[in-house]
Amino acid sequence: MEKLQRILHVDDAEDIRMIIKISLEMIGGYHVDQFESGQEAMDGAKGCNPQLFLLDFMMPDMDGMETWSALKTLPGFADIPAVFVTAKAEDNFSQNMLNKGALSVITKPFDPAELCAEIEKAWSAHLEKIEGSV
Template sequence: MTEIRKILHVEDDPDIREIAYLALAELGGFVVMQCADGAEALEKAQGFEPDLILLDMMMPGMTGVETLAAIRVQTTLVSTPAIFMTSKNIATEHQDEIKTMAVGAIQKPFDPVALPDQIRAIVANSAS
């Protein structure tokens, strides 16, 4: 698995986007492209060529699951690892999608300081 340098982050809540950006870019040193919804992610994903897709599961319009499925079909990002961010209840309801579509899930609310290392650990564990 390649090193994670570039993250496509898809989140509809502007406050969560801002906190995640600070955690990922400032603390984690990642290059981050943020999208407010699935449609924007579909427009930008291919050109950005992320090493990881980090996305909210519950968004208006396209859900995270629908967004990831569309990205996988419409781009060359078929094997790019993905991590869902969601509440514990939603993660429990969507265990099958998480297991088949993503390398893991991060529960909201998340610890911004721990987020970069949490992402690295999930990706490292998926590669072993």
């Protein structure tokens, strides 16, 4: 089973980026590359080698789904899964995101101490799905 090590995170809110970076790096031991917009992620992603995208859904210019679609056009990024973080807590919104291929939808506000566990759960389910289809 491939261990998750590298995450590309996009969120327009500086405080959320800081909380997520501290949580994922200090608690989870992940390497996190962060960007504040979809366009910034597109411009800087090439050197990141992410295994997972962690994307805010509601952002100016490009929302999280548009950012994911754009990132997947980069060479080597087509099959990278995404977890979305959003303040939109409606069940039908989360289900719609899952139907579009998201591994998980994490609702803001979230518990920084539980963030790594939620991402690991989504990653494990992703790997089981891949291994089951081989």
